[in-house]
Amino acid sequence: MDSQRDLSDKVLLYDPMFDAKLQETARKREKSKGRRFFLIAFIVVSVVASIWVSFYSLERDRYVYKETDEGIILHQFSGREDDKILFVDYLRDENGQNPDTSKPVTVVREYAVNCNETLRYIYISENVEKIENTSFFTVNNLYGIFVEEGNEHYSVIDGVLYETENGKPIKSVLSPQKRGYALVAESLGAKLPVSPDDVDAFLKYCEENAEEINNAYEEFRYSVTLPDTVKVLGQLSFAYNEKLKELVLPEGLEEIEEMAMFRCWQMEKIDFPSTVQKIGSDALSYCGELKYIFIPRNVVEIGHHAFYSCGAEQVNMELSEEEVREKVKLGDDWAPEKRNVFMTRVPVLYNQVKEDK
Amino acid sequence: MADGKVKAFFKDVKEHWHEPDRSKGNYVPFKEYLHIFLGITFNYAAGTPLAYIGFGASCYLIMYHYNLPYLAFSVVGLIGLPLGYIWSIVGWIVSDNLGFMPKKTARHVNIFYISAFLIGLLMIVFDSSKLFPADSAIIDSLNSLAGISAKSVFKILGIQLLFGGFGGLRDIFWRKKLVPKFGRYKYRLYSDVIQKAISIILIGWLPVYNIPDVNERFWIAYLLFSFYNMYTFDDKMEQCAFLASPNIEERIKIRTYPVKISHLLNSVVAMVIPLLGSFEDINFYRYVLPGFFIPIAALTLVFAGKVKERIPQPPLEKKQEISFWYGISEVMRNKYNWINTTAGLIDSLGNGMIDIMTIVYLYSMRLSGLEYSLLTTLYTFRGTIPNFIAPYFLKRFSYRTLKLFRQSLYVISISIIIAVLAFAGENVKLCAIVLFTVMWIRGFLEEVVKMAESDMNRRMGDYQMYLSGERLENFGGVFGWFTSPITTIVGLMIPIMLLTSGFNSNWDVFFIDTARFRLLAIPLAIDLVGHLFMMIPFSFWKYNNKQHDYVMKVLVQRAELAQEGYVPADYKGDLNFAAPESLNGEIPVDIGKIISEADDISADNMAEIKMN
Numbered sequence: 001m002d003s004q005r006d007l008s009d010k011v012l013l014y015d016p017m018f019d020a021k022l023q024e025t026a027r028k029r030e031k032s033k034g035r036r037f038f039l040i041a042f043i044v045v046s047v048v049a050s051i052w053v054s055f056y057s058l059e060r061d062r063y064v065y066k067e068t069d070e071g072i073i074l075h076q077f078s079g080r081e082d083d084k085i086l087f088v089d090y091l092r093d094e095n096g097q098n099p100d101t102s103k104p105v106t107v108v109r110e111y112a113v114n115c116n117e118t119l120r121y122i123y124i125s126e127n128v129e130k131i132e133n134t135s136f137f138t139v140n141n142l143y144g145i146f147v148e149e150g151n152e153h154y155s156v157i158d159g160v161l162y163e164t165e166n167g168k169p170i171k172s173v174l175s176p177q178k179r180g181y182a183l184v185a186e187s188l189g190a191k192l193p194v195s196p197d198d199v200d201a202f203l204k205y206c207e208e209n210a211e212e213i214n215n216a217y218e219e220f221r222y223s224v225t226l227p228d229t230v231k232v233l234g235q236l237s238f239a240y241n242e243k244l245k246e247l248v249l250p251e252g253l254e255e256i257e258e259m260a261m262f263r264c265w266q267m268e269k270i271d272f273p274s275t276v277q278k279i280g281s282d283a284l285s286y287c288g289e290l291k292y293i294f295i296p297r298n299v300v301e302i303g304h305h306a307f308y309s310c311g312a313e314q315v316n317m318e319l320s321e322e323e324v325r326e327k328v329k330l331g332d333d334w335a336p337e338k339r340n341v342f343m344t345r346v347p348v349l350y351n352q353v354k355e356d357k
Numbered sequence: 358m359a360d361g362k363v364k365a366f367f368k369d370v371k372e373h374w375h376e377p378d379r380s381k382g383n384y385v386p387f388k389e390y391l392h393i394f395l396g397i398t399f400n401y402a403a404g405t406p407l408a409y410i411g412f413g414a415s416c417y418l419i420m421y422h423y424n425l426p427y428l429a430f431s432v433v434g435l436i437g438l439p440l441g442y443i444w445s446i447v448g449w450i451v452s453d454n455l456g457f458m459p460k461k462t463a464r465h466v467n468i469f470y471i472s473a474f475l476i477g478l479l480m481i482v483f484d485s486s487k488l489f490p491a492d493s494a495i496i497d498s499l500n501s502l503a504g505i506s507a508k509s510v511f512k513i514l515g516i517q518l519l520f521g522g523f524g525g526l527r528d529i530f531w532r533k534k535l536v537p538k539f540g541r542y543k544y545r546l547y548s549d550v551i552q553k554a555i556s557i558i559l560i561g562w563l564p565v566y567n568i569p570d571v572n573e574r575f576w577i578a579y580l581l582f583s584f585y586n587m588y589t590f591d592d593k594m595e596q597c598a599f600l601a602s603p604n605i606e607e608r609i610k611i612r613t614y615p616v617k618i619s620h621l622l623n624s625v626v627a628m629v630i631p632l633l634g635s636f637e638d639i640n641f642y643r644y645v646l647p648g649f650f651i652p653i654a655a656l657t658l659v660f661a662g663k664v665k666e667r668i669p670q671p672p673l674e675k676k677q678e679i680s681f682w683y684g685i686s687e688v689m690r691n692k693y694n695w696i697n698t699t700a701g702l703i704d705s706l707g708n709g710m711i712d713i714m715t716i717v718y719l720y721s722m723r724l725s726g727l728e729y730s731l732l733t734t735l736y737t738f739r740g741t742i743p744n745f746i747a748p749y750f751l752k753r754f755s756y757r758t759l760k761l762f763r764q765s766l767y768v769i770s771i772s773i774i775i776a777v778l779a780f781a782g783e784n785v786k787l788c789a790i791v792l793f794t795v796m797w798i799r800g801f802l803e804e805v806v807k808m809a810e811s812d813m814n815r816r817m818g819d820y821q822m823y824l825s826g827e828r829l830e831n832f833g834g835v836f837g838w839f840t841s842p843i844t845t846i847v848g849l850m851i852p853i854m855l856l857t858s859g860f861n862s863n864w865d866v867f868f869i870d871t872a873r874f875r876l877l878a879i880p881l882a883i884d885l886v887g888h889l890f891m892m893i894p895f896s897f898w899k900y901n902n903k904q905h906d907y908v909m910k911v912l913v914q915r916a917e918l919a920q921e922g923y924v925p926a927d928y929k930g931d932l933n934f935a936a937p938e939s940l941n942g943e944i945p946v947d948i949g950k951i952i953s954e955a956d957d958i959s960a961d962n963m964a965e966i967k968m969n
Contacts, residue, residue, distance in 0.1 A: 007918075007921065007923070007932055008933060009933070011933055011934075011935055011954050012918075012935065012955060012956070012958070013907070013911050013914050013934070013951060013952065014911075014935050014937050014951055015823075015914065016823065016824060016943045017826050017925040018928050018932065018934055019934075020930065023925065026683075026686070026687070026825075029686045029690075030680070030682050030686045032686075035686070036682065039685070042839070043838050046839070047442065047841075049842060050438065050841070050843070050846055051439065053846050054431075054845055054846055055502070057846075057849050057853060058428060058431065058435070058853075059498060059503075060502070060503050061501065078501070078503065080500055080506075081570075081572070111857065111858070111859040114856065114861045115426060115862045115863050117570075117571050134859065134869070137859060138862075258869065258870070259869065262865070262868070263865075281870065282868050285868075305868075331785075332786040343725070343728060
């Protein structure tokens with residue numbers, strides 16, 4: 001190593017690393033046991049507290065209710081792997097057991113069930129008065145719904161849950177997304193459950209014959225006919241029905257709500273009755289197999305992106321262009337798009353007559 | 358006149374192509390400017406395909422293919438919280454000593470990492486939840502966590518141990534081998550590139566997203582992405598370029614010209630990639646992303662070795678040894694760390710927010726293909742022009758002023774966004790256009806502040822080195838120890854609120870107009886409050902150019918003294934240092950007087966100073 005150059009006659013810039021007093025303080029600080037203890041204690045306590053509070057916040061009881069003036073509201077359902085049926089009947093404990101019959105559930109909050117893959121059936125008791133259209137959002141593997149006899153507000157017809165008035169269905173609420181799977185199982189010999197008591201046996205059959213049912217389900221398509229008294233196709237009511245080929249809408253239907261048939265990607269045919277006045281936003285978006293669209297004259301409002309990503313290459317309207325401009329409220333990008341370099345809308349033809357397709 | 362300047366510039370370039378102009382205090386020859394430009398060009402561009410892959414709810418791959426519950430990501434963070442402390446302690450000792458530790462310390466560190474690796478492996482291979490009775494309280498409690506099950510909790514813990522242990526061992530090995538040769542920043546490019554490429558290919562080709570059970574799908578996806586995340590290929594070249602010179606003005610020149618121009622290729626790549634496939638198509642992740650990453654990463658390595666880091670410091674064998682408690686106490690001495698920590702704590706109010714631009718692009722405007730490319734490129738480019746005029750603002754305005762300006766910008770822009778969502782939410786297109794415009798303008802105006810932040814981060818490393826003898830960049834993470842528990846709890850606020858408002862694993866909820874408003878506006882309002890309060894800590898920031906200039910001079914002097922054999926650890930008091938009247942943050946208040954009194958000791962040794 002070279003010998004040090006004598007720099008004692010040079011004045012150097014002040015450097016804290018060569019400041020003896022500062023370095024002595026730094027060494028004391030480094031070695032201070034009190035500081036170390038405080039630091040460790042603080043960190044241990046805060047980490048433990050944080051983990052405890054966080055786990056507490058993230059823990060989800062199976063059933064969460066709220067008591068209000070309206071009655072008992074089912075606020076949230078967080079199912080476990082083995083939860084195949086959701087019971088909307090009475091206040092139950094956090095594990096879904098011990099229903100308290102003195103406390104009936106009357107309302108299901110919106111998004112009460114959100115992105116659930118394990119549920120197969122929902123049971124709705126006679127006490128339930130109000131279910132939002134988004135109460136059961138993305139329940140991907142739902143086979144069916146039971147409604148207890150005596151419920152004045154809801155009923156199930158051909159597997160579809162409807163809101164009723166005077167005993168008649170007036171608005172669709174929910175069509176189970178995997179109803180087709182249950183229908184296939186039935187065609188292969190299973191007995192469709194008519195009450196929660198039958199569910200276990202049905203699911204056991206499905207499990208034992210899974211391969212056969214899956215193979216048949218691949219090619220399966222089905223149609224649904226709405227009852228004549230239905231006036232409103234509810235929001236999200238038929239969304240994600242992946243095997244739905246056709247939905248027969250009754251004369252008398254007045255409104256198709258937002259996302260009513262969202263992502264029904266096998267839907268080939270939809271015939272709007274002449275009584276329809278409103279088609280909500282995203283009502284038929286992502287229905288890629290839908291090739292023919294005819295808008296009857298009484299439609300006065302079409303929401304934005306109503307036919308987004310549909311397969312149709314044109315839209316046929318019964319009204320003239322002038323009438324559409326005067327009478328019809330059209331949302332942004334309501335017509336299907338044409339996938340070119342830049343996205344444009346497909347042509348809209350006016351003064352059209354409905355074709356039998 | 359202009360002709361004369363241009364001719365002089367080209368003459369200067371020709372003369373100093375291989376050797377820098379030392380008379381002007383420059384350290385970087387012009388040939389290296391070219392290497393910096395090309396190295397960053399390719400390094401930055403390689404990051405673009407990587408931006409489409411990440412284990413987070415906003416990653417398009419996760420969104421469209423994996424369908425993972427939103428809150429489950431918070432649970433992963435929670436599991437990692439206690440482990441994070443342990444990794445930090447060990448990691449800092451390794452990193453801030455650049456991998457060179459006393460033998461006893463090294464042995465303990467190795468035993469720790471190997472144990473973590475083996476335990477993690479066992480937990481992944483076997484189902485640890487079976488160690489507990491099925492009806493036990495702990496199993497029931499873990500099964501009740503949103504989006505996750507007891508089995509997957511133990512698997513996730515195992516994954517964190519496995520990769521933490523293995524990653525730690527790798528880090529020590531590669532640091533020792535590569536830091537002396539490539540410097541402290543860019544060595545990771547060499548050690549990780551092959552594995553990164555393999556992990557990108559695996560992510561596209563392994564059909565993990567098809568696993569039907571969501572709990573199973575979640576932890577296996579986490580395993581795959583943990584493998585991917587262990588290998589980094591981020592902007593190392595840019596970090597390295599920021600330290601290419603100890604001369605502040607030369608640093609700013611490098612950052613303004615070759616660095617910013619080098620981002621152009623990234624913009625082209627960012628524009629082209631979306632044209633080659635749809636995010637909903639898995640082939641986009643199988644072919645397009647690896648197809649871009651692999652060749653661009655290879656080109657990065659061609660130029661990376663030609664860019665040097667020049668951090669004024671003693672040679673490695675004479676460097677300050679950093680013990681754990683020394684590192685901790687020294688970073689806590691730096692009052693600017695406390696300011697940043699306080700601001701960060703307040704900022705955590707906005708944790709868990711959905712990225713507003715993702716919603717605007719995909720759910721409001723419903724963009725894809727060329728339209729998506731053009732608009733995202735336009736958005737990305739918003740910072741380009743301000744970058745070139747940044748030096749003017751950086752000289753004219755203090756860091757404090759710039760930070761307060763930025764916070765004001767956030768408060769105003771968020772207020773506008775909430776108002777638009779509230780009053781024009783039904784008009785989807787108008788809403789989207791206004792949101793995009795507001796975000797663009799905000800990004801444009803805050804770019805100068807971002808440059809100032811980036812510059813200040815480097816300066817803080819220099820300042821820390823001035824205080825403590827090492828940059829202690831990793832020990833700076835100790836503040837995370839105090840804030841993590843708080844930010845973890847605060848960071849759950851928004852995700853839990855989002856869950857009750859309809860957002861879980863299905864992003865289609867953003868197509869519902871009423872839901873979209875709630876899911877955006879309420880978190881934004883919370884974030885707005887955070888940005889308002891963040892102004893308070895930054896108003897105490899006093900570190901300025903004059904102080905930094907002094908700091909750099911002292912670091913150069915320290916390196917020169919080390920060359921002469923004078924190091925703080927062995928100092929016997931035989932040098933003559935100027936005595937300041939008073940100190941502010943250990944920097945003399947009377948800087949001008951000190952500098953004028955000091956002698957230049959470097960004249961004879963300038964050519965021999967080694968910069969690492």
